[in-house]
Amino acid sequence: MSNEEKITAALTQKFSFLEGKCNITRARRVWVDVDRNHIIEMLDFAKNELGFNLLCTITGLDVAENLEFIYHIANKEGIVINVRTNAPKSDPVIKTVLGVYQGATYYERELEDLLGAKVDGLPEGRHYPLPEDWPKGQHPLRKDWKRENLTQKIKTEE
Amino acid sequence: MGRVVIPVGPQHPALKEPESFTLYLEGERVAASNVTLGYNHRGIEKACEGNTYIENLYLIERVCGICSHSHSTCYITAVEEIAKVEVPKRGLYIRTLIAELERVHSHLLWLGVAGHEIGFDTLFMYSWRDREVVMDIMAMLTGNRVNYAINKYGGVKRDVTDDQKEQVLKAVETLEERTKYYIDVVYEETTLINRLKDVGRLSNEDAMRLFASGPMARASMIDRDTRRDDPYLAYAEIPFNVITDDHCDVLGRTIVRAKELIESYKIIRYVLKNMPQGEISAKVPRRIQAGEAFARYEAPRGEDVHYVRANGTDKPERVKLRAPTLANLASITNMLDGGYLADVPIVIAAIDPCFSCTDRAISIKHLDSGRENVLDFEGLRKYSIEWYKNQGFDASKLNKKLVL
Secondary structure, eight states: OOOHHHHHHHHHHHHHHGTTEEEEETEEEEEEEEOOOTTHHHHHHHHHTTTTOOOEEEEEEEETTEEEEEEEOOOOTEEEEEEEEEEHHHHHHHEEEETGGGGGGGHHIIIIIOOOOOEETTOOOOOOSSOOOOOOOOTTTTTTTTTTGOSOOOOOOO | OOEEEEEEEEOOOOOOSEEEEEEEEETHHHHHEEEETTOOOHHHHHHHHHHHHHHHHHHHHHHHHHHHHHHHHHHHHHHHHHTTTOOOOOHHHHHHHHHHHHHHHHHHHHHHHHHHHHOOOOOOOHHHHOOOOOOOHHHHHHSSSOOOOOOTEEEEEEEOOOHHHHHHHHHHHHHHHHHHHHHHHHOOHHHHHHTTTTSSOOOOHHHTTTTTTHHHTTTTTTTHHHHHHHHOHHHGGGOOOOOOOOOHHHHHHHHHHHHHHHHHHHHHHHHHHHHOOOOOOOOSSOOSSSSSEEEEEEEEEEEEEEEEEOSSSSSSSEEEOOHHHHHHHTTTHHHTSSSBBGGGGHHHTTTTOOHHHOOOOOOOOTTOOOOOOOHHHHHHHHHHHHHHHHHOOOGGOOOOOOOO
């Protein structure tokens, strides 16, 4: 049994809802689909029991009616679990992972700014990476967003 | 005593790129600090979705001026994984060769910047002189000093000849001798040690908790290197040591980078000696089949990661990248707080930060006129000549050609 298989076995044993949701695509790459309500307990287990203590980044995607989020977490052996979850655009709320991964602040702010996700539990703070005077409701990484959408003038040299 | 608030940046002599730090001082000590990012966000991820894969290769290469090969290789590795292309081994070896030369170039550059920030400008002059050696080698191998553009889908564009190998080996010999001298300096020069020791401390636990990456992490005793842990290119076959240090301060970061140079020379020699014969590239279709991949890459400044999703067309559905500096910035306030104001520049510099690749473009459109602020090369040239003319300097009379 390879290390990757051991990891998926441990995950499915702990969480019955992960049965059939784990997929090993190549050496050191595991993909897991999780409901957004279970994401924190799953990441907590992966970090504290399986040693996945590095969150490489969080990718956000605009997929038709949904926003998709992929948490790329890695362990010492170089294995990466790509944990995928979804939220409908009508209710784009995910819980913050700061309780598990404390270095995730910028990654979560980026999801809020660029994709218009709402990260529940993320403390108030400055925008990243968009400027403070960026018009509200404009999220550049949404597929339907175009530069022409900007109706409010952004400061320029002129 | 009341607190004094000092803004550093976005434009500041101690910063090479726009980013801003707010420092709350009690006397000379930094009591608290915070950082604001995003001044150089260029919207590259959004631009990637509208470009073809081929166009993206050129764009991604320009995410960063120093680790251009890192970004391009990380991205191309992800695309090739989706397309299920097997890159010929010789191609992988050449990519590895460029990757390590880039690391040498980046670490020597950093050593100079660090020297400069602590008032040790002799070190700056020395290491930047040596950096010219590796940049000349890069120009010889790829045609460019920066933005090497050696990668193409399926392999590399240029082969390495035996004569070039000789020249690289000769250059490496020179550089190794000089690097050994720098290592002696780092271990023995008391002024340097006293200036850097205990400055910008980052404990092992904090480095782990806040995802410090690359030399930053390794100088806080985290034994992590993507080249060894999650090997890509030809690294699985190449013997090298991962350098760690237990100083957990700027001195440790200097030691790690200096010693990593020696490891890079070892890797370069190994690659040149064991480079297999054969093709340097494979054919890749313009349309990439649907799929997704996540690639990791040990850039000189830390771990660079790219995620690519393909939808079966000639344009990617999504490209996500995270440059190493963003990972390292999470711990910056930890390192600044409690230290002296005078230490701030070197602590920031010790991340080897690259803010422009951390931020990714918005081309500014003037709403009133509808005119876009994008200049072509001729336009830029005309603009700069005009600008200098207004300053009282007529550059159009100069007719100096670059002699190669």
